[in-house]
Amino acid sequence: MKQEMPLKGLQRGTGEAYDRLQREDLLSRLRFAPEAGHIWLDGKRMFLLHTGAFGTLRQELIETVGPAEARGILTRMGYQSGARDAELAKKVRSDLSYFERFCVGPQLHALEGIVLVEAVKVEVDVERGHHYGEFVWHESVEDEAHIMAYGIGTEPVCWMQIGYASGYASAFMGRSILYREVSCRATGDSACRIIGKPLEQWQDAEEDVSYFRAQGFVNRTVVDFGATQSREAATRNERGAGSQGRHRDARMLIGASAGFNIVCHAIKRVAPTDAPVLILGESGVGKEMFARALHGESSRSDKPFIAVNCAAIPEQLIESELFGVEKGAFTGAVSSRPGRFERANGGTLFLDELGCLSLPAQSKLLRAVQEGEIERVGDTKQRQVDVRIIAATNEDLRDAVERKTFREDLFYRLNVYPVQIPPLRERTEDIYLLMEYFLDRLTKRHRRDVSGFTDRAIDALLAHDWPGNVRELENVIERAVILASDGGSIDVYHLPEIVARSKRRGLMNPSISGQLVDCEELPLRESAANTAAITDLSVRDNLSEEVPAPDLIFAALERHRGNLSAAARELGLTRAQIAYRAEKLGYAGLFRRRS
Incomplete structure (x- = not known):
């Protein structure tokens, strides 16, 4: 399969294409430092563990807290690991296709000694939120540990690995992706087979999702003023909350970190x-x-x-x-x-x-x-x-x-x-879950058709430090939903506050207009094609049907460091026209005018 894939749109890969991918870029980031007692993977500390010791720990968890609780603990542990590896994936292959970047996860899974992964089918379209992944797992360390303790059973047991695959794909896509084990060596099959797709495409996912929640009340409605609330919930909230908040949407606790x-x-x-x-x-x-x-x-x-x-x-x-x-206690206390x-x-x-x-x-x-x-x-x-x-x-x-x-x-x-x-900047794994949740809720509230986030928008949101935490994230996404075109995706130019703050913090290279660069191991990177196509072109020679108008305005302002007159000349507008458009798009005040 020829790997000359575009950086946008649906991308597909097969096992043959996966097998041809080189792993040297990942191996070069693995470093052993025995003199310090450290093993490093791209600046993140790792450690080796005997399979027998892992099996003992796993068995003790099952016997102590029960199979369901043990499964939840191991699933959530795998989820955290997968989400962290997704950061590395976007950084190490930032200039390659989505398919090549996505395959970092399965390759890291093998590199970390967990399982040998065989890709069957992979479809990735980040902007549209489309994902389909089918893989075969060979020599799973989790199967080995379970079979040694309990023998062949009736239920799949690769709990930690399913958590890893779901966490990795969710962080990579910027939305909830659920992987399910449909065959398992611990049930007598020759190998394990997993299938992953967006959560809403699974019709019976509640049990699977429950293992990702530390407690049952997570992802459950906390403020029940939505149209779908139960009669009991409506009565309870009528009593408990009075009239306040009655016009608010149903809100949920969302998180997995x-x-x-x-x-x-x-x-x-x-x-x-x-x-x-x-x-x-x-x-x-x-x-x-x-x-x-x-x-x-x-x-x-x-x-x-x-x-x-x-x-x-x-x-x-x-x-x-x-x-x-009491009545008459002070002037105005009439009752x-x-x-x-x-x-x-x-x-x-x-x-x-x-x-x-x-x-x-x-x-x-x-x-x-x-x-x-x-x-x-x-x-x-x-x-x-x-x-x-x-x-x-x-x-x-x-x-x-x-x-x-x-x-x-x-x-x-x-x-x-x-x-x-903890603040949101310490809960990166929660950001992409909240992104998806707010996008769904706010598109319904404002009656907008916004399909998702572009890859560079996801990277920018994950890299931001969020001083205003969840409230700020909701505000940023609400504004982006309003700015984005119907039928389109949220891109980085719909996040002007994030871009401006990234520039101030040094996350955007001032010498390369508009190009996002990695800084302090934050995954704020973009395959250069999209950004360069906007910022390095002669804007006036490219018509708006090729590049959306917000792109043009943002790029012109960026090129001229906020000089409205210079940007207007390049776009063929008057200064008043571009000032009006910049104000409407939320770009006003984001760029300092070059003296």
Whole structure:
């Protein structure tokens, strides 16, 4: 099979083409350093493990936690490994076709001593989200370990390897790809055979997907205001959330990274108790989503969940908001009304941005938390409340205690069970799952037909450090969905904020206009053809039917470092016309004008 494939569109490969691919580029990145006790694969530390030791570990997992839990642990471990190898694949063969880049994964699987891979059929179209992979596995180390312990059985057992294949393909494609083992040597077959395709193309994938989730509540609706909610969910949310958020879409907890799964385990452990929980993490990591998940897993799930943003309530009103007010307590109090504590009675009160509370408000909160008693403003009557407190902050409360801006006794009362949510930049495996989720949700919301992400858009999104975390990612994708053409894909020029920040951080080579280059092992690379075709052409000589208008405008602004007049002359527009278009496309202010 001749390997002269374009860099865009559907690409196919066969076993014969796969067998002809060289492995020297991968072998050259494997380095043994016995003097330091290290083995390196492209700057990532590896280690060797006896098959017998792996078999013992595998058997102990099965006997200790049961086959289903053991399968989940090994599947998720393989998923993490596959996702990391996808980063290497895009970097080591950045100038080759998608097919050649995708085949890095199977080759690495063999290089790492896991299994010998034979490719049967591979179809890859990243922009359209099309994927079909069929492979045969020979001499699987996981089969060997299982057969030694349990002999021939009735169920496929290459759990870690299926996780690897699914994680690798998902990270490579920027969407959820599920591989399934349809034949296995551990069931008496001569070899193992796997088939992979997008998750939505499998009709009965729920059981397979469950092994990728650390807990059952992951990928389950957390805020059920979508049209497909059950009658019970609608009733529960009507009681628990009141009228707030009723126009929002259904939202889910999405993730597969180790950091995400650790948080899920922590929530599952504390949920059945009534202990206060302090959720810590940067702005935008989804602290309220995890709080809602915790409430949903608790014995209070059928009772109200009341959320309070402490930063959004003026200091003079915080007491009445939390504890309620009696009629005539102050000017304007024309009727009595309960506060958030009373409304949350029997359920959960979520206090977001806890560090913004004033010291007087903290004192009153402490009594409510400690004694379970509240007193409305203007009242002398003590009211008993049964409320589970979940607090959240992006501040360092220990530091605030030292600065005397946060009460030490309140801190220790709420810090019974802290849960730290890692930032998105430390959860790369979650980014492409969130990309797919937001793309699907936002195209429906805005009634747009956007097929997916280009390869360089995926690379740019994975390389970004996401200071605004999940909230920023959603914002960026929503804007890209609006900018992208119907029927097209999201490309890097639909991500102007990401490109601009990449330039400032040195991820874009300033000497080569528009060309993304690798920096600090981040996978922000692109096969030069697409980018060079835009930036190195004489823009005015290429008509818009060949290159989309956003490409032309972005390229011209990039070539002239934001000089609107020069870019307008090149495009044959007036300065006012290009300024208007740049503003509409979101490019305004992204480029500094060369003095």
